[in-house]
Amino acid sequence: MEVPFFSTLRQHQAISEKLEVAFAGFLQKGIFILGDDVSLFEAAFARFHQMPYCTSVANGMDAIFIALKSLNIGKGDEVLVPSHTCFATWLSVSRTGATPVPVEVNPFDFTMDVSRLEAAGTSRTKAIVPVHLYGHPCAMPTMMAIAKKRNWSVVEDNAQSHGATCHQKLTGSWGDLSATSFYPTKNLGAWGDGGAILSRSDSDYQFHQAFRNYGSVQKDIHLMQGVNSRLDELQAAILQIKLPYLSQWNNRRVANANLYHQQLKGVGDLILPSLGNENFHPVFHLYVVQTAYRDHLKEFLGKQGIGTAIHYPTPIHLQAAYRDLGYAEGSLPIAERLSKTVLSLPVWPELEPREVESVCEAIRTFFDRHL
Template sequence: MRVPMLDLSEQYNGLREEIIHTLDEVMGSSKFILGDHVRKIEASVAEFANAKHGIGVANGSDALHIALQACGVKEGDEVITTPFTFFATAGAVARAGAKPVFVDIEPDTFNIDPSKIEAAITDKTKAIIPVHLYGQSSDMDPIMEIAKKHNLYVIEDAAQAIGAEYKGRKVGEIGDAITYSFFPTKNLGAYGDGGMIVAQDDEIAEQMRVIRVHGSKPKYYHRVLGYNSRLDELQAAILNVKFPHLPEWSEKRRERAAYYTELLNAKVPQIKTPVVREENYHVFHQYTLRVERRDELQAFLKENGIDSMVYYPVPLHLQPVFEYLGYREGDFPISEQACKEAVSLPMFPELKAEQQEYVVKKIEEFYI
């Protein structure tokens, strides 16, 4: 049996006629930049996230950078975040001229450990970026309390967590700015790059809108140094077709995650299956295990037609590009251990039960 990490073909086939129709509509309108489709998806995602503003941008990485700039993060500032995340999180901090300051993660959720944040705060700290990794919200209440105490901005990296909830609140209504990615593999994916920021504050939102168009308002009058980062109208049109299906897709991901956990706990109890905090609504962008002999397991699964992925093999504090920060191996042991043990199994709404059963059967065979 072949089990891909992700298969978007079935999703496309179900939406094909509507997608072709809406793309044809955009072509016929000749409105390709910040048109009606962009405005519609901005409004839809903002409402969905219980946020006041939605600002469509070119990609999730730019969303982080623009959010940092709009919150006033600049050269000489420090931003606290996790070393166990995709490069863009800390890359955006460095591109803003600020210094990424890392703190370790919780061993069960893979998210930033709030109990370690306050010790990393200095008089240069300007913001905190919690990452809602794999589709589960970070523990936001203590993070927001620390931010309020020290007058810091909170920019949530929700690239993997659109639709996730924390204590009944949507990821999108808690921090000062929340960033999403619409990369094709995401739970709500375009057919190319795309991103969005949602925010409650009028002034921050206005700054973001100005920054994404070269810092100009009105046109050709530049009061800040921005750059060209707009959500494409064609991608927005595709997202508008997909968006109404997002809640259903999230539920299907949760159902498949629950089935994986049921099977694995029964067949391979020594494996650490994902921990879902009681207060969270986890949307399972990835279904990630902690396992021994991870690389050997991956090779065995591949031999048997099963895809898997490692998110992430090297923590950010040990990446060569961040050598100047002065971190060393052993500084963040939980993140470093996660990089050796974490492996993600195939996960998408159309994943079949027999595919999941086959995956678990082969994992069981490997550990027998």
């Protein structure tokens, strides 16, 4: 049975009537940038997280960058980031002029290992960017306690964990600020690029609102040298329609993860991702297994029409773009091992149990033949 790695087809069929009403409204109103839909979505997204303020922006990388800018982070500063994450996490730090300083992740839930945080800090450290990777919430109570003690700001990168909770509190609502992406594959995905910053203080919010729009909230008055990073009205309208479904879609992802867990436990050399516990509720943006046979397994599944992906095949510290940071191979062994062993299986909400079962069946066949 063919199983695509990701598809929005079934999701959009399920909400097509609402989408059509929104599109028809667009034909009438003809407002495309910074209109009511942007404001309404910002209010809804803030309310969902019980955070006072939300500013939507053009993408997740800009969201992290603008959040860091509002904390006045720049040249000469250091920001702690996970060793294993999306390239954009590090890049948004570098774009401020600050230096990303990697902290190894915990290989069971792929989040920053809080026991390594303090040792990674220096007198130049200004902030931590914890990433709730693959849908797994970071250990936020410990992270926040360390940050408070060391006087570091916390900017959560919640691009992959819309709706996850840590100690019953949503990811994205722990830090001083949080940033997210609405890239189409995300748990809450737009039909193009999009992102948002959640904030607590009016002054941060005012900064974000201006910075994303050439430094301006009032026509022709520019308070700072900002950027053009706006979510468009069409994306905001789609996200408004989708937000009320997020919890139900996340529950489906979790059900798929549970089924994988049941069916793949003890198979081959697979290391399965954590399912969380009463204090950590992941939302499985990705279901990521680890195996020494990763490349062969990927090829085997691909030949049967089963889509998989690798998040991420090259450790960031070994990318040409970060050669100047001077990390050699072997300097971050956990990130390096993960880059060779991780494989993301299809886990999107509308997958049917029989489809997950057929992926598991194919994986069992692979290991029966290879081990």
